[in-house]
Amino acid sequence: MANPSFEIYFTGRDDPRDGCIVIGEDTKPVFFEFETQYLSPSAARTTISSNRNPVAAFDWLDGGLGVATIGDREIPMAHLVQQGSSPAARRFPSADGHQYEWRKCQNDPGSYELFAGPNTSIAIFQRISQATPIGPSHGTLQYNFSHDLLLLEALLALNLNRWLDWTG
DSSP: OSSEEEEEEEEEOOOSSEEEEEEESSSSSEEEEEEEEEEEETTEEEEEETTTTTEEEEEEEEEEEEEEEEETEEEEEGGEEOSSSSTEEEEOOOOTSSSSEEEEEEEEEEEEEEEEEEEEEEEEEEOOOOEEEEEEEEEEEEEEEHHHHHHHHOOOHHHHHHHHHHOO
């Protein structure tokens, strides 16, 4: 990725569905929180909040992917993790009309790189435990775009990728 402009940190629990907090600053402060409530043995809801206000939700069905609500848009969660250009890649459609693709980094399977085109990297997530300006962190996202909705969509797709890879 050429010249990352922004870096945000993954703190809280190292669970992409529950207790994960994403915090930092790009053109303004960034704060997202992923919290999951189990509604029944076969259903759960992950609420994604930004600055303590709900901005998206995942409704999990039978322990698997269900429906994602992003603002007022509902889509199948599977749309956020569609087969990508290789077995190590998953793509998602953005509300901006473009396709983006998270690719696992070959030399670090816990890391992912976001592409806006075949060879245009715009972000990288690295799973690294480190001390940061806001406390202990278990991952960082460096990115070179400033678009609130794309950041939200990228984080949603990233955490779904992490959860799918984590649960096998």
